[in-house]
Amino acid sequence: MPGHENASLSASRPLRLSRAAGFPSLQALHRFARPVLVIMPALGLVLGLAAGVAGHGPWSGLIWAVATVPVLVVLIVEIVGSLRRGDVGLDIVAALSMTGALVFGEHLAAVVVALMYAGGQYLESFAERRANREMTALLGRVPRTALLHRDGRLEEVPLDVIAPQDRLLVRQGDVVPVDGLVAKGVAVLDQSALTGEALPVRKRSGEPVMSGVTNVGDAFDLSATHRAAESTFAGIVRLIEVAQRSKAPMTRLADRFALAFLALTLALAGVAWLWSGDPVRALAVLVIATPCPLILAVPVAIVSGVSRAAKAGVLVKGGKVLETLTRVRTLVIDKTGTLTHGRARIVEIRPMAGLSSDRLLQLAASLDQASKHVIAQALVAEARGRGLDLLPPTEVEEIPGEGLEGCVGGRRVIVGGIRFVSWRVPRVGAVAAGQHPAGSVVVAVAVDGAPAGLLILADPLRTEAAQVIGSLRRLGVTRIILATGDRREVAQAVTVGLHLDEVHADLTPDRKIAIVQAEKRHGPVMMIGDGVNDAPALAAADLGLAMGARGAAASAEAADVVLLVDELDRVPGAIGVARRSKRIALQSVYAGIGLSVLGMIAAGLGYLTPVQGALIQEAIDVAVILNALRALWGVEPS
Structure with missing residues (x-):
């Protein structure tokens, strides 16, 4: 809709809605550290092997140890942070493997484990970095200024200097920056981003205008009644931030296996040590137990799924989001710009x-x-x-x-x-x-x-709407709820024949949040919307999906998934991609863990040394990674 790309105009400060908002230095550190942590053990492994071939064998162990230590230090720091939050992950096994290998002089095994761990972490964060770059480009179009009448001239000023009674010029295509009254002219406004009304409304002199709506008619003068931070759109931004802070964090697929695998590994290593009296056997068990099928195969399959979805015009903001997409059981969907095209x-x-x-x-x-x-x-x-x-x-x-x-x-x-x-x-x-x-x-x-x-x-129903609803039902979405800010008679007339479970109309952003929260008792909730008024509910849902091609940038930033094309039928396809990727990841996990357990038993019985265990683990890794890469191709039929 004209002007929607600018509808995320922040009231008095840049819109910061991402999970890591407020920690730019930490984000920058992670962007720098992840590739370095992969390069160091990889380079150390090559240099150590080269030293051995050149006849400088004693130097090989030192090089491998030095290359392992930085990865181990970072890993220990992350484990301490996770334990403080009450999270027990597979990272503990990797840390024990590296520590044990260094203590007992198995430096080659240590550097191989370090390389696998660092590589897995890098792959896991790859999709999220890519999504963040896409969203940065999307939000780069957001305006931060307004045209103020001052001393007979027009002056472009930052939003935070606008005060009540100031007179502003709102040009055609501009987003109204603050709440106010039409001071001169007739305002023809697209209010769909805030109220869900698809067709423009006319406002005459003296009538109120909300911030965040788009001027689709001729230019008009606006007399400000509120500061930017006190206006309608600023209140919606605050709702988004509150919803995101209260949202339960998504869990990694691999961590669901962590506790059981950790217990099994420690038990086998302990038995091997006690039975043989040789700590190296316990180390061999730990090395071959290093959870590379989980550390590598899961992120490879998930990143492959994210890439596959992106090619279909669906931007998934990271692996955790893709996993959540597979578990959706309830859909709350907006009308204007979502079930309909959002234009006359x-x-x-x-x-x-x-x-x-x-x-x-x-x-x-x-x-x-x-x-x-x-x-x-x-x-x-x-x-x-x-x-x-x-x-x-x-x-x-x-x-x-x-x-x-x-x-x-x-x-x-x-x-x-x-x-x-x-x-x-x-x-x-x-x-x-x-x-x-x-x-x-x-x-x-x-x-x-x-x-x-x-x-x-x-604003008629999309031709594919009924087919999409049917496809989602077949994919296991048991409840589908319409939640719109438009009038009830319009909502009921448009959705005739869609077989929705409930229709809610005349909703404000906070009432949409209440509906999303209430539906969570039926299972994970996905919210689909496109307007500024949908953004708080998108942030509050277990998974928010925004119509990013024409929708407001505020909703795209608050959402976990963004449709980059204006086609609702991409949603069932995205769920299909997510489920196929998860299934392939689980196949890799089960096969990898099964082979690792057999190797652990062999190591505990003394048939494998730590280095042999590391090499066998590498063979297992290659097999599960090749299987995980299958997620790049094909799609689950809807």
Whole structure:
């Protein structure tokens, strides 16, 4: 929708909604440290092997030990942090393996384990970094200033200096920066990002305007009534931040196996040591037990799934999100811009005076070429989409927000609202007195002083909506709820035949959050929306999915998944990709752990040394990684 890309205008500060907001230095440290931690053991492994080949064997162990220590130190720091939060992960096994290998002089085994651990961590964070880069580019278009009337001139100023009573100029396409009143002119506003109303509304002098809506008509003056930090949009931003802080953190798939595998590993290592009296046997068990199938195979499969989804136009913000996508059982979905396209389209043409439908549309659209009004542009687009030849209009007179009059092909044409046209051609009022669809806009047309017909515009349901709902049901989504800020009669009329479980209308952002929270008792909840008013609910849901192609950047930032194409049918496909990736990851985990357990038993019985165990573990790693890469191809049918 025009201007939606700017609808995440922050009230008084940049919008910071990401999970790690407020810690830029820590993020920068991680971006720098992850690749370094992979390079160091990889380089150490190569240099140590080269030293051995060159006849400097004693140096090999030292090089491998030095390359292992930085990874081990970082790992211990992360383990301490995890334990303070009450998390027990597989990282403990990797730390014990590296420590034991260094203590008992098995330096080659230590550096191999360090390389596998660092590589797995790097892969696991790869998808999240990629998603963050995409979102940074998306939010880079957000405006931070407004045009202020000052001393007879227009001055561009930061939003935080705007005070009540200041007079601002809101240009066509601008997002209204603060709450205020129309001071001069007629404001034609796209309020769908905040209220869910798909069709523009007109505001006359003295009428209130909310921040965050988009001016789709001519420029108008706004008299500010609130500071930016106190305006409507700022309140929504605060709701988003509260919802994100209260949202339960997502868990890694690999960590669900952590405690059991850790206990089994320590038990086997302890038994091997006690039974043989040789601590090296326990070390061999720990080395071959290093959970590389979990550390590597799971992130490879998940990152592959994230990449596969991105190729289909679905931006998934990391592996944890992809895993959550597989468990969704309830869907809460917005209407405007989600189940519908979010823009006006002709749904009916009622011609008169012997005109055909195409001829009526041709005359109206030809005249509307002279107008920038969003409804006029919708008529022009519809006519061109039907292949109609538009004639050049002449002698055009327009009253902004009302209608226009002019000559088209030698005929006098009037196009606009019923009141505007009937004021010039009184009989139009009687013609337009019939029934019209709920939430529609009626454009009246008069030709040569006589009523010529009506053009009915509305925001219709997407053609694929029913199919998408059916596909989601087959994928195990048991409850589907509509939650919209639009009027109830409009919501009910549009969704007839969709077989939704519940329809909630006239909702404010905080009431949408309440619905999402209430639905969590039925299982993990996914919220789909596109407007600024959807962003708090997107943040509060177990998984938020934003229509990013046309939706507000605030909703795209608050969401976990963003559709980069304006096609709702990508949602079942994304769930299919997520489930296939998880299934492949689990296959790799079960096969890898099974082979590792067999190797641990062999090591405990003395048949494998620590280095042999490390090499066997590498063979297992290669096998499970090759299997995990299958997630790059194919998609689960919906």
